[in-house]
Amino acid sequence: MKSDHAKLALFAVGSVFAVVNSTVVANDLPSKISKTPDDVIFLEQGWDAEQRAAFYQTTQGSRMLPYDWFLNLEQAKGRQKLSAASNLRKMGFLVDERSDTNPDKLPVGFAKDVDPVKGDSIGLTCAACHTGQLKYNGSTVRIDGGQSLIDLEQLQNAILASLEATLADEQKFDRFSKKIIGKFASDAQRNDLMAKVIHYRDWWKARIERSKGITPHGPSRTDAFTIIANEVACYSLAIPENCAPAVAPTQFPFLWNTPDFDWVQYNSSVHSPLGRNVGEVTGVFAETEIRSDGSVGSSANINNLYDLEALLKKLHAPAWPEKIFGKIDTGLASQGEAIFADKCLSCHTEDPQPRTAPNKYGETFAKVNFETPLSVLQTDSTAALAFATRRALPGAFLPITNALGIVGADNKVPVASLLNISGSAIIKAFFTNGDLSRSPLEYLGYRESLSPTIAQLTTYKARPLNGVAFTAPYLHNGSVASLYELLLPAAERLAKFYVGSKQFDPVYLGFSTEREDHSVLLDTAALGNGNSGHEFGTDLSHDERMAVIEYIKTLQ
Ligand code: HEC
Ligand code: HEC
Numbered sequence: 107m108k109s110d111h112a113k114l115a116l117f118a119v120g121s122v123f124a125v126v127n128s129t130v131v132a133n134d135l136p137s138k139i140s141k142t143p144d145d146v147i148f149l150e151q152g153w154d155a156e157q158r159a160a161f162y163q164t165t166q167g168s169r170m171l172p173y174d175w176f177l178n179l180e181q182a183k184g185r186q187k188l189s190a191a192s193n194l195r196k197m198g199f200l201v202d203e204r205s206d207t208n209p210d211k212l213p214v215g216f217a218k219d220v221d222p223v224k225g226d227s228i229g230l231t232c233a234a235c236h237t238g239q240l241k242y243n244g245s246t247v248r249i250d251g252g253q254s255l256i257d258l259e260q261l262q263n264a265i266l267a268s269l270e271a272t273l274a275d276e277q278k279f280d281r282f283s284k285k286i287i288g289k290f291a292s293d294a295q296r297n298d299l300m301a302k303v304i305h306y307r308d309w310w311k312a313r314i315e316r317s318k319g320i321t322p323h324g325p326s327r328t329d330a331f332t333i334i335a336n337e338v339a340c341y342s343l344a345i346p347e348n349c350a351p352a353v354a355p356t357q358f359p360f361l362w363n364t365p366d367f368d369w370v371q372y373n374s375s376v377h378s379p380l381g382r383n384v385g386e387v388t389g390v391f392a393e394t395e396i397r398s399d400g401s402v403g404s405s406a407n408i409n410n411l412y413d414l415e416a417l418l419k420k421l422h423a424p425a426w427p428e429k430i431f432g433k434i435d436t437g438l439a440s441q442g443e444a445i446f447a448d449k450c451l452s453c454h455t456e457d458p459q460p461r462t463a464p465n466k467y468g469e470t471f472a473k474v475n476f477e478t479p480l481s482v483l484q485t486d487s488t489a490a491l492a493f494a495t496r497r498a499l500p501g502a503f504l505p506i507t508n509a510l511g512i513v514g515a516d517n518k519v520p521v522a523s524l525l526n527i528s529g530s531a532i533i534k535a536f537f538t539n540g541d542l543s544r545s546p547l548e549y550l551g552y553r554e555s556l557s558p559t560i561a562q563l564t565t566y567k568a569r570p571l572n573g574v575a576f577t578a579p580y581l582h583n584g585s586v587a588s589l590y591e592l593l594l595p596a597a598e599r600l601a602k603f604y605v606g607s608k609q610f611d612p613v614y615l616g617f618s619t620e621r622e623d624h625s626v627l628l629d630t631a632a633l634g635n636g637n638s639g640h641e642f643g644t645d646l647s648h649d650e651r652m653a654v655i656e657y658i659k660t661l662q
Contacts, residue, residue: 146202146239147247149424151362153417158250159207161233161417165217166383167407168229168391171265171306173218176228177210178285180278182267196624197264198256198325198606200239200248215254219405229391232414235328235358238576240610240617245430247610251361251421253577255325255606255617257626262314269307273300316340319352321634324626325606327355327584329634331371331493334389335521338528342396343501350496354489354634357584360577363570365419365551368462368471369558372582373490374567375522377556380549383411384529394528400502402531408540412549423573426659431612434659442657445650449643453478453568456661467552476567483565484596484639486583494563496521503527522563572661578616579605585630585637588616589658593651595644599637602629615655 153161170176179188186193191201191211199213212218215234219227238252272278279300287295317333329352340349356372364370369377376382387406388394395403426434459472480487497518500507506527507519537546566582580586588611591599606625609618621627630637643654 145246147245147427147430149247149249149427151250151424152420152422153250157417157420159205161250161414162214162231162237163208163212163217163233164231164410164414165219165229165407166231166387166390166392166411166414167219167405168217168231168387169219169224169227169393169405170229170391171227173226173228174286175282175306178282179265179268179272180281181264182271185281188264188268193264194261197260198254198624199234199261200237200254215256219407221405232361236361238360239608240576241608242431242610242612246608247427247430249360249424249573249576251418252573253326253358253360255608257323257325257606257624258328259319259323260624262310266307266310266314269303269310273303273307279303313341316349317352319355321353321355321632322626323352323355324628326579327357329353329355329489330386330389331356331373331489334385335493335496335498335525337389337394338396339498339501339521339524342394342402342528343499343503343524344396345499345501348498348501350492354486354492354583356489356582357579360423360573361418362421362423362573363472365415366459366472367474367569369474369476369562369567372566373493373558373564374474374476374562375493375558377558378553379415379551380408380411380533381526381529383415384408384532385525387411388525388528388532394532396502396528398502400506400527400531402528402535404532404535406532408533408536408549409543412544415551423662424576425662426575431610435656438653439656439660441650442653442655445643445646445654446657449646450571450654453642454571456570456572459570465552465554467547467554469552472570474567474569476562476565478565478568479561480565484641485566485581486585486634486636486638487564488634488636489582490564490566493522494560498524500524570661571658574661575615575659579603579628581637581640583635585628585635586640587619588614589655590614590651591616592640593643593646593654596638596641599630601631601637602627604628613655615658 177187177189180186181188181193194213195201201211201213202208204211214237215231217229217231219229221227234256235254236251237254238249240247240249272282283291283296283299287299317336319329323329332350332352332354336349340346359372365379370382384406388404393405397403428434453475455475461470462473464470480490497514497516498521499517500513500519503524507513507523512519512523578588580589580592584605586592587600587603600619603619604621604625605628607618607620607622611618628635646654
């Protein structure tokens with residue numbers, strides 16, 4: 107890698123309002139809590155219903171299918187709709203009641219992307235992957251900005267299967283066609299529709315194929331970095347040999363506090379929130395076109411990405427809802443606090459968070475800790491190393507990469523640089539020709555252009571742990587089922603467990619690991635799934651572990 111690290115700069119540059127009809131229940135108002143399973147309880151997290159709905163429904167420019175297709179396609183088997191709430195819930199999606207602002211009863215994080223030329227599309231927005239929900243004792247508790255238990259692989263496979271079945275079965279196509287172009291459409295119109303369905307079928311097939319996981323991702327994970335890099339370096343640059351299989355799914359992290367972090371992602375690779383968000387949507391079904399002159403067109407909606415990030419700034423972790431999950435034993439928690447100070451606090455800082463020195467715009471950020479090398483941390487190295495060492499041919503970006511002096515003897519460049527170049531080009535095009543509603547610096551969050559070092563990219567960061575009680579399973583790859591298990595020596599942790607259940611265990615802080623409909627077995631022996639390492643505090647007694655857990659419940 108020689109001196110490449112100096113050039114790894116990632117993302118140098120780098121409105122919709124609605125009401126959800128469920129009740130917001132503060133921490134101490136359980137008398138109003140209905141016990142019906144679908145009646146979701148929202149905890150106080152800094153958002154009102156309007157802000158929550160905006161986070162759930164604001165498009166970021168993601169486009170999976172034409173909007174009316176999503177509503178009208180049938181499931182591959184039978185005549186039930188692909189978009190039926192029961193079908194999407196089985197894949198882990200959260201489907202709230204129909205409302206004025208969500209008339210089509212889209213699941214949390216499904217957004218309508220409106221485009222005057224292309225027409226309306228359905229896409230995913232942040233909330234699809236970053237919204238948790240826990241069930242306990244007849245109550246259902248929503249965790250905004252928490253971790254979704256959605257299974258993206260199941261969704262993608264279901265979309266492809268539905269398109270394939272629509273093409274294979276004349277009656278199915280007929281029913282679909284009547285919904286989309288009407289009963290009286292001409293043969294030419296029907297043929298046109300069929301050609302379009304074939305186009306989407308082929309696109310989905312290739313998309314799934316190019317990022318096929320070696321290890322099932324299952325609910326709550328995706329190999330974000332491999333997929334984004336495949337979309338840029340393989341698909342948009344049109345260089346098939348740049349593709350790489352998804353080897354290292356990572357967990358959807360919780361988002362409170364992240365707008366304030368100096369570096370985000372498990373591997374602390376990104377400093378710019380806008381650059382981060384543009385990179386993310388590029389992997390989450392944005393349409394991206396890399397032209398032969400190296401310029402980049404994208405459906406990424408920069409104004410909305412800015413608004414979504416602004417909403418996150420207002421979000422905080424919920425307090426432990428004692429009336430639902432049980433009272434905190436304050437004596438035990440204070441014993442836990444002392445153990446935490448001794449065994450955990452050196453890496454997992456608490457408020458007031460240590461701050462960076464002011465940058466050239468006078469801004470400071472919460473310092474995340476990436477000081478523990480993998481050789482000490484010993485958690486699964488696959489995700490960090492796959493990204494830090496991946497190289498690819500630059501294609502249309504060759505002139506830029508030549509100018510940067512980063513092309514190696516293998517004619518390749520670090521894939522991180524390609525993501526940086528493409529993200530920067532998308533943002534630059536917006537700053538040049540876009541519909542700006544604030545200054546470029548404001549879009550960039552007054553962040554400087556900073557490059558991660560190889561040392562930080564090749565380990566994982568330790569973040570503040572407020573709200574972590576609600577976000578099992580644990581570690582970057584979700585390989586440890588509960589907080590109690592994380593405090594056991596690695597050899598004693600569950601080697602295999604099912605992921606997908608929303609049944610919460612407020613004692614050990616985890617979800618049920620029993621098999622449920624559509625849950626997926628996580629085998630820690632599989633590539634990228636290792637549950638080793640983080641043997642900090644693993645010499646504690648059972649009572650001491652329970653004390654640490656009690657204390658962690660108090661961290662808001
Ligand atoms: C398809 C699922 C998905 C969508 C949609 C998505 N994310 Fe994420 N997000 C992830 C995954 C997976 C990671 C962890 C990737 C890694 O670091 O390996 C992540 C990481 C992050 C991080 C870093 C957190 C940390 O602790 O460092 C932030 C911040 C974030 N996402 C914000 C957003 C925002 C804002 C949006 C919408 C504009 C969004 N995400 C959309 C899956 C998603
Ligand atoms: C030497 C530094 C260090 C110490 C000490 C430490 N941790 Fe960690 N912790 C980390 C790092 C680094 C990670 C991320 C590892 C990964 O994802 O592979 C982490 C991850 C975690 C996570 C998972 C967070 C998530 O989003 O899944 C929890 C929970 C946690 N630590 C709790 C603790 C507790 C409790 C203690 C004390 C008993 C402790 N840690 C001590 C460095 C440390």
